[in-house]
Amino acid sequence: MISFTLWKRNxxxxxxxxxxxxxxxCMYTTVxxxxxxxxxxxxxxxxxxxxxxLMAAVGMTGIASSLLEWMQIYLYGFIMLLFPxxxxxxxxxxxxxxxxxTGTLANLLATPNSxxxxxxxxIVSMALWMAFLIGLVTAVGALSCxxxxxxxxxxxxxxxLNFSTLLLQEAIVGIVFLAACFASSSKMFYLxxxxxxxxxxxxxxxxxxxxxxxxxxxxxxxxxxxxxxILKESAYFPIQDAVMSGIAAALFxxxxxxxxxxxxxx
Amino acid sequence: xxxxxxxELQEVTKDYGNGKGVFGxxxxxxxxxxxxxxxxxxxxKTTTIRQLMGFIRPSRGICRMMGMDCxxxxxxxxxxxxxxxxxxxxxxxxxxxxxxxFMADMKGMDSHRHMExxxxxxxxxxxxxxxxxxxxxxxxxxxxxxxxxxxxxxILDEPTSGLDPLMQNEFVELVLEEKKKGTTILMSSHIFEExxxxxxRTAIIRSGRIATVEDMKExxxxxxxIYRVMLPHAAAAEKLLQEPGIQPWSHPGAKESLPPNQAxxxxxGSLPDVLRKLADFGVxxxxxxxxxxxxxxxxxxx
Numbered sequence: 001m002i003s004f005t006l007w008k009r010n011x012x013x014x015x016x017x018x019x020x021x022x023x024x025x026c027m028y029t030t031v032x033x034x035x036x037x038x039x040x041x042x043x044x045x046x047x048x049x050x051x052x053x054l055m056a057a058v059g060m061t062g063i064a065s066s067l068l069e070w071m072q073i074y075l076y077g078f079i080m081l082l083f084p085x086x087x088x089x090x091x092x093x094x095x096x097x098x099x100x101x102t103g104t105l106a107n108l109l110a111t112p113n114s115x116x117x118x119x120x121x122x123i124v125s126m127a128l129w130m131a132f133l134i135g136l137v138t139a140v141g142a143l144s145c146x147x148x149x150x151x152x153x154x155x156x157x158x159x160x161l162n163f164s165t166l167l168l169q170e171a172i173v174g175i176v177f178l179a180a181c182f183a184s185s186s187k188m189f190y191l192x193x194x195x196x197x198x199x200x201x202x203x204x205x206x207x208x209x210x211x212x213x214x215x216x217x218x219x220x221x222x223x224x225x226x227x228x229x230i231l232k233e234s235a236y237f238p239i240q241d242a243v244m245s246g247i248a249a250a251l252f253x254x255x256x257x258x259x260x261x262x263x264x265x266x
Numbered sequence: 267x268x269x270x271x272x273x274e275l276q277e278v279t280k281d282y283g284n285g286k287g288v289f290g291x292x293x294x295x296x297x298x299x300x301x302x303x304x305x306x307x308x309x310x311k312t313t314t315i316r317q318l319m320g321f322i323r324p325s326r327g328i329c330r331m332m333g334m335d336c337x338x339x340x341x342x343x344x345x346x347x348x349x350x351x352x353x354x355x356x357x358x359x360x361x362x363x364x365x366x367x368f369m370a371d372m373k374g375m376d377s378h379r380h381m382e383x384x385x386x387x388x389x390x391x392x393x394x395x396x397x398x399x400x401x402x403x404x405x406x407x408x409x410x411x412x413x414x415x416x417x418x419x420x421i422l423d424e425p426t427s428g429l430d431p432l433m434q435n436e437f438v439e440l441v442l443e444e445k446k447k448g449t450t451i452l453m454s455s456h457i458f459e460e461x462x463x464x465x466x467r468t469a470i471i472r473s474g475r476i477a478t479v480e481d482m483k484e485x486x487x488x489x490x491x492i493y494r495v496m497l498p499h500a501a502a503a504e505k506l507l508q509e510p511g512i513q514p515w516s517h518p519g520a521k522e523s524l525p526p527n528q529a530x531x532x533x534x535g536s537l538p539d540v541l542r543k544l545a546d547f548g549v550x551x552x553x554x555x556x557x558x559x560x561x562x563x564x565x566x567x568x
Binding site for chain 1: 316319320321322323340341342344345347349351353355356357359368369371372373374411
């Protein structure tokens with residue numbers, strides 16, 4: 001159901017942006033892991049008392065009583081959300097929006113491969129790239145924690161946290177992908193594909209800052225990351241995972257459907 | 267089976283609003299025919315081709331190739347179809363060879379032999395990135411791509427744009443060879459000469475509508491001989507054009523106006539009589555030519 005030739009090409013096209021974002025995430029992950037110590041944790045919670053809004057805005061709330069909580073507070077509120085978004089935008093641009101806008105898609109459509117096969121290949125490529133990114137960062141994170149603080153990291157829950165993060169990012173890929181399937185110019189694509197996730201992200205920052213704006217949490221995809229459930233309640237597959245998977249699948253299906261029926265002025 | 271048209275349009279309409287688009291297009295191309303598709307810029311040539319390729323869906327009407335719906339059965343049609351886009355867009359990071367090999371894989375080709383012979387034929391040096399290639403070089407890649415899997419039908423959108431005269435001739439040769447093999451070709455163009463050399467029939471499209479479909483052989487038979495003479499002075503030229511058996515010649519697309527002492531005409535009477543008359547008028551120079559395809563077609567262009 002997918003074209004292996006096109007898949008290989010997709011692999012090549014995204015390698016450079018992947019390496020850049022992967023390197024950034026590795027750097028942050030190892031630095032944050034390296035910085036872990038209970039004393040610093042106290043100092044940072046001092047910051048949280050002094051500047052509660054600012055720290056909350058970037059998702060840094062709570063006191064880290066373990067290495068896992070430390071990693072969650074300082075990585076999964078900002079860095080692990082925003083950097084993958086940059087990669088998603090570049091990836092979808094390269095694999096879908098670019099070919100539509102520049103017209104190179106005509107070459108693919110003029111081969112005996114159905115639109116369905118082509119779009120399925122792009123979906124699989126995108127989903128795999130994201131899995132690859134989060135998977136490798138998880139491995140790097142776990143490894144650096146093990147080296148720096150042997151036995152300190154709760155690996156099981158760390159994996160659960162990253163798995164949920166992956167599902168969240170796949171849903172974001174779905175949003176950006178859907179935007180590319182409907183847009184015929186980069187302008188529209190960026191407006192919807194980048195605008196919406198960034199808006200969600202800003203909403204997340206604002207709603208973290210005050211109780212009055214907490215309502216914004218309920219219409220925000222980033223709120224679906226089940227931090228509490230995994231860290232506090234030790235749920236390995238919280239209900240949010242299913243919701244995020246469902247959202248991602250629905251967005252991909254809707255995009256693929258639109259891709260198959262639309263006109264391409266190539 | 268062979269008698270069924272390979273390409274068939276029935277009342278195909280794609281309305282983009284503001285009078286843009288194509289309206290009620292109907293024509294059929296039988297197997298083995300080279301069909302020209304001629305028209306000024308913006309007439310709807312590319313819109314027609316996009317519908318044949320299944321990139322866009324007609325708002326109304328039927329668009330079929332090899333008996334299959336161009337949009338719904340595009341995948342099946344593409345197995346037997348070669349395509350050259352009017353505006354070539356190749357992935358710029360690839361080399362020419364890298365792209366052609368990629369396309370060969372996408373088309374499921376087992377052998378690269380025909381691809382290589384085409385590259386050689388057109389003097390295509392496929393190494394080096396497409397980004398740095400000239401328009402003509404890209405056009406050659408497009409031509410190789412369209413023909414390399416030896417398709418039964420080829421759709422070409424302005425195939426010789428960017429090619430030098432030598433390569434234009436090579437291309438005409440290729441089309442004639444393919445015609446001998448029985449390949450069906452639809453070729454859009456605005457170059458009369460190229461259409462004249464290759465096509466069996468030609469449709470003229472104007473403002474989204476087919477103005478006429480002409481048989482090229484018949485059309486060639488309709489051509490007139492045009493004579494241009496230079497006489498000693500303007501009065502003689504004027505007088506000559508009033509003689510019986512001489513018809514002044516002009517056509518709507520004429521670009522140049524003649525000097526006053528020259529005249530262009532066609533002969534309706536006997537040629538020896540006219541020649542004698544010319545001698546009496548003291549003719550200084552005589553030039554005879556065939557009416558060009560362009561002049562024949564100009565009535566449809568307007």
